[in-house]
Structures are given as structure tokens and as C-alpha cells.
Amino acid sequence: MNPSMALTGVIPPVCTPLTPDGEVDVRSLLRLVDHLIAGGVHGLFVLGSTSEAAYLTDRQRALVVRTVAGHLGGRLPLIAGAIDMTTPRVLDHVTAVTEAGADAVVVTAPFYTRTHPAEIARHYRLVAAASPVPVVAYDIPVAVHTKLPAGLVLELAAEGVLAGIKDSSGDLAGFRRIVTGLHAHPGASGFSVLTGSEVLADAALAMGADGVVPGLANVDPHGYVRLYRLCRAGDRDRARAEQERLCALFELVGVGAAARMGQSSSGLGAFKAALGLRGIIDCPATAEPQVPLEPGEVERVGTFLAAAGLL
Template sequence: MADSLRLHGVVPPLVTPLGPDGDVDAASLRRLIRFQLDAGVHGVFLCGSSGEVALLDAGQRRVVVETAVDEVAGAVPVLVGAVDSGTRQVIGHARQAGTLGADAVVVTAPYYVQPHPDEIVAHFHAVRDAAGIPLVAYDIPSAVGARLTPDIVERLVETDAVVALKDSSGDLAGFREILRRLPELPALTGSELFADTAVQLGAAGVVPGLGNVDPEGYVRLYGAAAAGDVAAAKAEQDRLARLFTITTVADRRRIGHTAGALGAFKAAVALRGVISDARTSPPLLPLTDAEIREIAALLGDLGLGPLRP
């Protein structure tokens, strides 16, 4: 699969629907995946940051991956996050994902321990050697505390440790440097707001959390940007930027950034009738009814109402 897996296009990092008991709502997850496939996405990413990977237990992870692999049924690549603070734990997550049928795992630097660049490279090599599944490097320093710098990414590519990159660093200049140095590496941006720019610079695709809510919009944006239609891509990006303001609705004096953003994604997808419940994993607190009404109003303004049965 490593030779044939060349990621591109729109690969949304899916939220993890939960039921009132806190267990994974597999029926809602299946509807979410079908919603994405019907929109024309080019892959799906489970157990990422939008999927609350750091808050899921082993049983929840298993249900998510089993459900996704079964529902996708080979239509597009299935990526699964293997994210943890230690190499042994990541190897375990990666092996499980591979056993359950994932096509690749998405791996960050180890978090909490503030690793040296040599330790980061060794971490990826150890996971690659032990897991038996292709690795996608995931740069998200806001959550991990360590960067996958252009130098580190270049070392990983030169040693065949990774097959692609998901960049959520927020450093457009650094991402551009990676594209310049490694033009053959499928590098995807995690930015909702600079997706058009990234593709025009040479990014292979986009991994937008907002794609949970409007995958068709990102598919249109990617198609226009990849075809060189700058005006159409900009227009779609501007519309999606307005939609992205749902992540600012929550009162940050009451809940944190993660709860506000993920709560907004889940609330919007629930309002569209795709998932049954907008709850997030503890300790993340829920949005208020007033905040959800504000999100509903914005969805209505943008013509993103409930899906037709």
C-alpha cells in the first residue's frame, strides 16, 4: 500500500459522534462517512484532532476504525491517527489500525516530553519498522509542543519513514519551504482558511475540520484551485471563511478553544441532520443553547440546512 498510496484532494478529519452514554455512536458515524463520500471527498481521517483522538479510550478507537473501514469499503483511503506521548504506545495504536484495515496512520512527534529533532526522527523510524503500515507525518505544534521542521520532514522523507505530510503548523512559510524542497511528497494543509493558497502553492490536498460541515464546499474549492481557477477558488474560500466563524461563537470565558471549535463542528453537523448528538468527550464542556442557535442561524444564511432524507 505504501507504493500505491498517494494522498490528494479533500481528506476531512472526521468528528467522533458520541451517544448519551459516551460510547461511539456508530450509526451516526456511518451517516457522516456517507455524507462525505457523497460529497466526493478523496479520503477520510479518523481519530485526528477533530476526532478527539487524545480523549478516546481503546474501545472507542476500535469502534471508530472498524466502523469507518466497513462503511468506506475501499472507496477512498482510510487514515487513522496514532498519536500518543511515547513510541511504544504509538506503535500499539498503529498496529491496531493496520489490523483493522486502515490504509495509513497519521503520526505526530511524541507530546509532553519535548523531544529533540533526533528523537523525533528515531520515533518515526521505530513506528515505521514495527507497525507495518504507511505513516503520514502530522505537524501540529499547538497540541504537541514540538515542530516537524522542514529539516526534520526532509530527513523523514529521505529515509522513507513517511509517505505524506499533514501540516497544521499555521506556518505558511515553513509549509512552502517543504513544498520547495520535497516536490514529490504529498503534502496536505490542515488550514481551513488558506486551503486555496496552499493548493495553488503545490499542496496535494486539504484536511479541513470544517469539511465535516460542508465537504462539498471544500471539494469545489480544491477542484478550482487545482485547475488554476483562482477566482472560483477564492470565492469558495471566502464563503468557507464565513462559515468558519462558527468556531468563534462559544464564550471563551466559559470554555476553551478546543471545546468551542469541536463543539461548533459537531453542533453544525448535528443541525444538518448528519449525526444525532453534538456532545464532546470530557473534560470538554458543551455549547449553550444560545450558541447553538447562533450557529443554526449562520448555517441558514449560507444555505446549509438539514439534509433531505
């Protein structure tokens, strides 16, 4: 990856618009990318959790990367998830997404299989050795049931195995250990520390994060770019006010009735409903077997948008 395309700032994990029959809606995806660029974002992340990567076929994954990379034309860094259970499968995805135009890959610890930290380290070393682009670790224990130890991340950063971490663990103490620990690892210069939190973005930036990767930035990219700039300028009061506005907006992820759907159905359904209400995507469908929102729940999404000044 070109050093001038550092992983800093606001890097939304891009939603994958779908047609009613479950195919990638390319026209809506291009409009969403234009919406994010117009919001001033500093990069894009495709094929992560918010992109519904786990639900997409390999053909659909490649189409998403190819579409976004072609539309960006190198204007912003594009990172892509290469997420699968074991090293050989991840390496297949690395090949596919880099051939499609990704500038860096995002890789979780192995999952389904029970792993030891030594095996996680081996996984990342093997992936990095074979990858033609930088590798970013994805710490998301809620999905892979393994927490990446801060010491291991720092060790791999110092070796040059990892170019960064996207932290979606919710562990602020561990996040701080990585940020502060980098100062003691001179070999890790250029390592990017990114938070996936929508509601603690200001706190992470105050700790020394390089950037934020919030799913809600699909809905309000201008808000997160504004927050990032206020934090970088040291304007704590205005940054706090903007973060609180975004926290209130983030409540929309809870509109789905917990008795009939999971958090993924509710949250991703709300993001897509919001994008539909804002006229950015044509259809708010989520991938099967997620449960769709009901009309009344979509209406509630609209009230959150209106309160945030987005309708």
C-alpha cells in the same frame, strides 16, 4: 497502501459522533461517512484532533476505525491517527488501527517528554520500521509543543521513512519550504503534503499542496471539494470566492463563550452542532471534560449555516 489510493484531494478529519453517555454513536458515524462520500471527498482521516482522539479510550478508537473501514470497503483511502506520547505507545496504536483496517497511520512527534530533533527522527524511523502501512507525520505544535523542522521532514521523506505530512502548524513559510524542498529530494517522490487549514486551503494548494484536511469539511464537504477542483483548474477568482464563503462559515467555531470554555469545546461543539442541525448526527455531545454549547450558541451556529446556504 495501494499507489492508486494516493493521499490527495479533500481528506476530512472525521468527527466522532457520541451518544449522550459518551459512547461512540455508530449509526451517526455511518451517516456522517455517507455524507462525506456524497460530498465527493477523496479520503478520510479518523482519530485526529477533530475526531477527539485524545478523549477516546483505546476500545473506542478501535471501534471508530473498524466501523469506518468496514463501511468504506476500500472505496477511499482511510488514514488513522496513532497518537500517543512515546514510541512504544504509538506502536501499540499502529498495531490496533492497522488491524482494524487503516491504510496509513498519522503520527505526531513524541510529547509530554522533552525531546530533541534527533529523538523525533528516531521516533519516526522506529515507527516506520515497525508499521505495515505508510506513516504520515502530523505537525501540530499547539498540541504537542514541538514544531517539526522542515529539514527533518525532508530528510525523512527522502529516506522513505515518511509518506507525507499533515501540516496543522499554521506556519506557511515552513509549509512552503517543505513543498519547494521536495524538488531537491528525488527520493521523496510520492510524498504527500497536506494542509489542515480551513481558511488557507487555497493558498496551500497554490503553493503546491497535494490536498487539504479541514475539520470544517465535516460540515460542508461539497464546498471544499468544489474549492479543490477550482484550484486545480486554475480558476482563481471562483476559488477565492469559495474560500471566502468557507472562511465566513468557519467563524462558527467561535460561538462558545471564551469565559467558560476552551477553543476545543467551542470549535468541536460547533462542528457537531452544525452536523446535528443538518440532520447528519443524532447528538452533538462532545467528550468529557469539554464544556457543551448552550442553546443560544447552537442557534448562532444555525445562522452561520443559513448564511452559507446549508440550511
